[in-house]
Amino acid sequence: xxxxxxSIVVDIERCKGCEVCMVSCPTDTIAMSKEVxxxxxxxxxxxNPELCNGCANCAMVCxxxxxxxxxxxxxxxxxxxxxxNEGQ
Amino acid sequence: xxxxxRLMKGNEAVAEAAIRAGVDGYFGYPITPQTExxxxxxxxxxxETTGMVVLQAESEIAAINMVYGAAGCGKKVMTSxxxxxxxxxxxxxxxIAGAELPCLVVNxxxxxxxxxTIQPAQxxxxxxxxxxxHGDYHLxxxxxxxxxxxxxxxxxxxxxAFKYRNPVMMLSDGAIGQMMEKxxxxxxxxRSNSVPEWATTGKPASRERNIITSLDLDPNRQExxxxxxxxxxxxxxxxxxxxxxxxxxxxxxxxxxxxxxxxVCQKSVQIGRDRGIKVGLLRPITLFPxxxxxxxxxxxxxxxxxxxxxxxxxxxxxxxxxxxxKVPVYHFxxxxxxxxxxxxxxxxxxSKLIGG
Amino acid sequence: MAVVTxxxxxxxxxxxxxxxxxxxxxxxxxxxxxxxxxxxxxxLAELIDEEGLQSETIGVSPVGCSxxxxxxxxxxxxxxxxxxxxxxxxxxxxxxxxxxVFTYQGDGDLAAIGTAETIHACNRxxxxxxxxxNNGIYGMxxxxxxxxxxxxxxxxxxxxxxxxxxxxxxxKMADIVATLPGAYYVTRQSVHKPAxxxxxxxxxxxAINYQKLNKGTCLVEIVSNxxxxxxxxxxxxxxxxxxxxxxxxxxxxLKTPEE
Numbered sequence: 233x234x235x236x237x238x239s240i241v242v243d244i245e246r247c248k249g250c251e252v253c254m255v256s257c258p259t260d261t262i263a264m265s266k267e268v269x270x271x272x273x274x275x276x277x278x279x280n281p282e283l284c285n286g287c288a289n290c291a292m293v294c295x296x297x298x299x300x301x302x303x304x305x306x307x308x309x310x311x312x313x314x315x316x317n318e319g320q
Numbered sequence: 321x322x323x324x325x326r327l328m329k330g331n332e333a334v335a336e337a338a339i340r341a342g343v344d345g346y347f348g349y350p351i352t353p354q355t356e357x358x359x360x361x362x363x364x365x366x367x368e369t370t371g372m373v374v375l376q377a378e379s380e381i382a383a384i385n386m387v388y389g390a391a392g393c394g395k396k397v398m399t400s401x402x403x404x405x406x407x408x409x410x411x412x413x414x415x416i417a418g419a420e421l422p423c424l425v426v427n428x429x430x431x432x433x434x435x436x437t438i439q440p441a442q443x444x445x446x447x448x449x450x451x452x453x454h455g456d457y458h459l460x461x462x463x464x465x466x467x468x469x470x471x472x473x474x475x476x477x478x479x480x481a482f483k484y485r486n487p488v489m490m491l492s493d494g495a496i497g498q499m500m501e502k503x504x505x506x507x508x509x510x511r512s513n514s515v516p517e518w519a520t521t522g523k524p525a526s527r528e529r530n531i532i533t534s535l536d537l538d539p540n541r542q543e544x545x546x547x548x549x550x551x552x553x554x555x556x557x558x559x560x561x562x563x564x565x566x567x568x569x570x571x572x573x574x575x576x577x578x579x580x581x582x583x584v585c586q587k588s589v590q591i592g593r594d595r596g597i598k599v600g601l602l603r604p605i606t607l608f609p610x611x612x613x614x615x616x617x618x619x620x621x622x623x624x625x626x627x628x629x630x631x632x633x634x635x636x637x638x639x640x641x642x643x644x645x646k647v648p649v650y651h652f653x654x655x656x657x658x659x660x661x662x663x664x665x666x667x668x669x670x671s672k673l674i675g676g
Numbered sequence: 677m678a679v680v681t682x683x684x685x686x687x688x689x690x691x692x693x694x695x696x697x698x699x700x701x702x703x704x705x706x707x708x709x710x711x712x713x714x715x716x717x718x719x720l721a722e723l724i725d726e727e728g729l730q731s732e733t734i735g736v737s738p739v740g741c742s743x744x745x746x747x748x749x750x751x752x753x754x755x756x757x758x759x760x761x762x763x764x765x766x767x768x769x770x771x772x773x774x775x776x777v778f779t780y781q782g783d784g785d786l787a788a789i790g791t792a793e794t795i796h797a798c799n800r801x802x803x804x805x806x807x808x809x810n811n812g813i814y815g816m817x818x819x820x821x822x823x824x825x826x827x828x829x830x831x832x833x834x835x836x837x838x839x840x841x842x843x844x845x846x847x848k849m850a851d852i853v854a855t856l857p858g859a860y861y862v863t864r865q866s867v868h869k870p871a872x873x874x875x876x877x878x879x880x881x882x883a884i885n886y887q888k889l890n891k892g893t894c895l896v897e898i899v900s901n902x903x904x905x906x907x908x909x910x911x912x913x914x915x916x917x918x919x920x921x922x923x924x925x926x927x928x929x930l931k932t933p934e935e
Binding site: 387 | 754
Binding site: 237238239240241242243244245246248249250251252255256261265269273275277278281282284286287288289291292293294295296297299300301302303304 | 677678679680681682683684685686687688691692693694695696700704705707708709710711712713714715718867868869870873874903909910911914
């Protein structure tokens, strides 16, 4: 069974801190920052990046389109420990 | 160019002239006394010959907004209505002027206010020339006085509309719309293929997106835009004044009248002169731009001016402004849909200006 | 661009799963945080891009929060007067029948001042797509009651809740339009959760392709939130929407083509 490892890029200055991405994330990757951006919003960011599976739920619901998503396939047999492989 | 001679109603002439001028679309709604325009177009089926779109909209409001959409695509489109329907169109007309779109709006004026009457009137002059819709804008306003002019002004209207990217109104009335006269019609022109560079036709890679809008919340930009519009109207005032004079050169008294009133006043000039009064007629053809300069010149050698309109007196204010106090100016006109008689005009001229 | 990223090694062009389409301009969206408009715009822009329609599309923007829609998607636009978008779109489509023409309207635009234009465009079966974003409130002007405001729902002009005895019941425009023979495809969707976003995108893609068939009007209603007007956080507003708006405006297809 193939697993995916994801990584999101959040444009924090365009984020309005609405939290809809956080609620849509199935892996508890996303949290809202304690800092604020230039507009005064607590922006979203990957608090637990290692949990991200690249499902792109966050990017799909983001009203401001501030999230870009990348992912790679992890070779099966690597369930123990999280190794990062080149591409797939 | 051989012209075809027909006997037609004014409203029908507008429709036929529109087809022949290669107009791309007509959107309208029934209202007396101009319903013949859309009826004629529907029967003529120009969509089968020239591809001209003819659509009966659900209201005058919908019709003017259809004109807006099609005009935004750079097409030659028009609508027609009568006074109450033109009132409904005012928002749309303001938007068209604000977005700088070309189009033709025909108003076959009937008596008002409110539902009024279906007989002719000239009580929409203010609405046509001073705005009507909100904001600082102007329509170019042409006033036909015959069925021939109803036909000829269609092409002229589109020429002016596209030259200045501005809506044009043909301000007619119920008498001219309904009367039948000889009219010479030009040949069928091809519909134009040219696309103005500002039109929305789908954004190709080669240009920025075109946005047809009249909205700008930045006050500085909005002021600059309004100044641009005013400069445009100054150009129009400089270049597009049209009028016709009838025995004005030696006149002691001047009649100013347009449309049906001008036809009546032509007879009044004859009657007056038969009675020894040297009266002349200036017939504005463009109500905007108004023949201010010419009337001001004529005020140098006449003793008084009578503005004759089928209203409580609207154009008379522009005559007063043009004359600027040089000579007395009065208004005469019947209301309620009544067309004044030539004798009444002469009698009023005598009583108000000459005395006795 | 200031960013925070996840695991950096994964961030490579060949690993890209999702990025905002280039058809969205760089302008920052003028909407409140969490407003569904942004999501709706984005998937619409994605579709226009994916279907290769940028040079064939003319959009008609409304009066309402999305009045500046023409600043956000890189296509040709016409700004319509309040409620008149279907008439404007009619003028465009009748004169340029080969183009993809759509309107994008809110509930005040489509269901109050524009009811006649909406009904008649659909009744004539104008070959256009009407996108109807329904959040049961007038957002732009500060949260007044709309024709689609729910019974009992508070707004600035129904501060004690909508009283149907005085103000009537909310209008279900999609249901009304679905009864018209000229309407070809009518559906109601939402964009508050990823699965719904996907469904809405599928519905819009269908509507785009149906327009090529020239068979009638497509109406895609998107039931959406208004955190500011409803005076809730975005997450709260989505939950409230599920619990209150969806029972009244159920999601799903109301009319689908017979074949």
